[in-house]
Structure formats: structure tokens, C-alpha cells
Amino acid sequence: MRIGVAIDAACDLPHDFLERNGIAVMPITVKVDDQKFKDDRDPAEIQRFRDQKLGSRSHSAETEASSVEDVQDLFLDRMVRDFDCVVCLTIMATRSPIHDNVIKASFAILKSYRPVREAMGHTGPFLMRVVDTRNIFAGSGPAVAETVRMIQAGKSPAEVRERAAHVADCSYGYMLPRDLNYLRSRARSKGDRSVSFLSSMLGTALDIKPILRAHRGETGPVGKVRGFEHGAQVLFEYAAKRVQAGLLVPSLSLSYGGDLDDMRNLPGYHPLTRICGDAGVEILESPMSITGMVNVGEGAMTIGLAGEDHIAEF
Structure with missing residues (x-):
């Protein structure tokens, strides 16, 4: 068939x-x-x-x-x-x-x-x-x-x-936005008040970025980091640990709302690729969809993997 x-x-x-x-x-x-x-x-x-x-x-x-x-x-x-x-x-x-x-x-x-x-x-x-x-x-x-x-x-x-x-x-999708003001403006245009004005202002002033998770039809924040590059490193290190723990699918997805070479130069990317290579896990990396960039802003990064239930602490 x-x-x-x-x-x-x-x-x-x-x-x-x-x-x-x-x-x-x-x-x-x-x-x-x-x-x-x-x-x-x-x-x-x-x-x-x-x-x-x-x-x-x-x-x-x-x-x-x-x-x-x-x-x-x-x-x-x-x-x-x-x-x-x-x-x-x-x-x-x-x-x-x-x-x-x-x-x-x-x-x-x-x-x-x-x-x-x-x-x-x-x-x-x-x-x-x-x-x-x-x-x-x-x-x-x-x-x-x-x-x-x-x-x-x-x-x-x-x-x-x-x-x-x-x-x-069993899939987990994580997103690191680059611009909280953009994320708030997009949410408001769609009638979603989940990103408040105060939190976006404080986040911008202090360079605080939320780590958002999508899982089983729900999305929401699961952590916060200071600075986009530090946030990327945190996510890459988390993904590397999940690869070492064992994935349900030997594939890990990465998408980035910009030039992929910029993502590849973020801290933590190269150690992740080495760990995936050692574990026989294929990395599927791609530009973020136009729809994705419209909804979360250019320069955002997302990671997708499938694994057993676990609690991610950031």
C-alpha cells in the first residue's frame, strides 16, 4: 500500500x-x-x-x-x-x-x-x-x-x-522568544491577554526571557532566563540531557526565525550536535515558518523532542 x-x-x-x-x-x-x-x-x-x-x-x-x-x-x-x-x-x-x-x-x-x-x-x-x-x-x-x-x-x-x-x-515543544514586546502585541491583537504589559516591560528592561512549552495541546511558561543567548544555551543543554536519557524518536527538531547560521553560533549548539551524533539522533533544523514568525516574532527559537514524561526545571 x-x-x-x-x-x-x-x-x-x-x-x-x-x-x-x-x-x-x-x-x-x-x-x-x-x-x-x-x-x-x-x-x-x-x-x-x-x-x-x-x-x-x-x-x-x-x-x-x-x-x-x-x-x-x-x-x-x-x-x-x-x-x-x-x-x-x-x-x-x-x-x-x-x-x-x-x-x-x-x-x-x-x-x-x-x-x-x-x-x-x-x-x-x-x-x-x-x-x-x-x-x-x-x-x-x-x-x-x-x-x-x-x-x-x-x-x-x-x-x-x-x-x-x-x-x-509524548512530544515537548519549547520556545524562546527574542522580543517580549512583540509577543505581547501579537497576543493582544488576537485577544490573548496572557502576556501582560507590566511583565513585558519588566522583561524588556531586565532582558528576562520566558521559556514556553507546548505539550498535549496546551502552551504556557515553564521557566525564565536572563538574555537570549543564555536562554538558548539552557535549552540546548536541556535537549542534550533528554537525548542522553533516551528519546522515543531518534530525531530532534530545531527551528529559528532567522538565518540558521545565527542559531548555529549560539552557545550550546555544537555540544548538542555532538551528543546527538553519538546517540544516533538526527537533527532536523529549519527556518521557522512565516506563520511562526508572525505569531512569536523573528529571531525566536523552538525545539521539539519526544520522550517519557518528565519535569523540566529551568
Whole structure:
């Protein structure tokens, strides 16, 4: 059985990884003032967004996930022709409508696929499996990587979906924002009062950065550090300890809202890569999605890994 993968554009993964594994991307439309961007993990489009230097104006951007109709078109035009089953992985349903849109689209797709497949000479049924990664940005990476690994190992659609859902439950996504004022402005534009004016002012004045965690559909602060570079080192060292303790998936995801060489020059990065190499853990590093940069600001960093339940102390 030919099993394919489709992801939400806000799942941060390298473009070459997506290309190599034939992974389809369900795009997000981003509008900033009179500029429009198609967020589909295309490196050129991500660079175009960064080159615009929109800065503080991006906090008021509008984002529009793939609609039910968009998902239907993607599948009927491409996926039902190329595969017998497709596993769709989205960022957490509590933060985006894309998961619900895919579920709704699946009903129409499963009613309409037969003529398309028959015209291609495919007489067998078409299956869809939808997985909420319960995470965002790089935090969605482990579930996608494990889905690919299971498919390559020849597992059945049921086994692939069950394993992906389990990894999603065990995935931890951590984010270190660079600009608290931007984060507060973006939160307020979306009606989220979780980043108060006072805390953002104090944080900016003292260079205090929160460490935010996404896990099982919830996001919130789990620590704070002084200075972005120190925060990056703290996160890299934490990730290295988790690798040494043993991950559920031999992949670790990194995404950065800027030039990846800047991330690679942060303290703690090179020791982490050495530890991952020794443990046989693949590092999947990528530019942050346009959607991610709009929501948390350029220069932010996220890390995703899957492991047993544990308490992270920062």
C-alpha cells in the first residue's frame, strides 16, 4: 500500500526532508498590510518574508489556514492519485482550525475519490488518517519524523496512525522568544491577554526571557532566563540531557526565525550536535515558518523532542 504524508505549514521541518519524503504541505495564507505570503515551507517565500523587514507591523498580520475546500482540492487533485492512504498531521487543534478543517474535508474526499482513482486505473479504496500533533512549530517534528519512519518500515495505516498519536502525546515543544514586546502585541491583537504589559516591560528592561512549552495541546511558561543567548544555551543543554536519557524518536527538531547560521553560533549548539551524533539522533533544523514568525516574532527559537514524561526545571 502506498502511504503518503501531508502536514500543516506551521509544522517546522526542513524543506529537503519534505522533498525527500514526498510530504505535501497544506499552506497558510499570511497578510501583512498590503503584502501577501503563501506559507508552504518554501525557503524562497520564507526568505521573501524576512527580506520585507516588516518588523513590528507583523503582529497585526492575518493568518488563514487551508480551508475545507482547499484541503479537498489538494487531495482530489493530487493525493488520491498518488497514494492509497494519506496520514495528515496538523499543529495542535487548540491553536488552529486546520485540524477541524481536515476532518470536515475528509468526509467529502472519501465520498468523491472513486472517479478520480478509477480514471488513473486505481480500483482500490483510499484512506485518510488525521493526527493532531498536539504541538506547534518544531514541537510537531517528532510525530512527523516517526510517521515517515513507520511508513518506510512497511507498517500498516492503523499502526502508523497509532504510533504517531502516541508520539504526539509524548512530544515537548519549547520556545524562546527574542522580543517580549512583540509577543505581547501579537497576543493582544488576537485577544490573548496572557502576556501582560507590566511583565513585558519588566522583561524588556531586565532582558528576562520566558521559556514556553507546548505539550498535549496546551502552551504556557515553564521557566525564565536572563538574555537570549543564555536562554538558548539552557535549552540546548536541556535537549542534550533528554537525548542522553533516551528519546522515543531518534530525531530532534530545531527551528529559528532567522538565518540558521545565527542559531548555529549560539552557545550550546555544537555540544548538542555532538551528543546527538553519538546517540544516533538526527537533527532536523529549519527556518521557522512565516506563520511562526508572525505569531512569536523573528529571531525566536523552538525545539521539539519526544520522550517519557518528565519535569523540566529551568
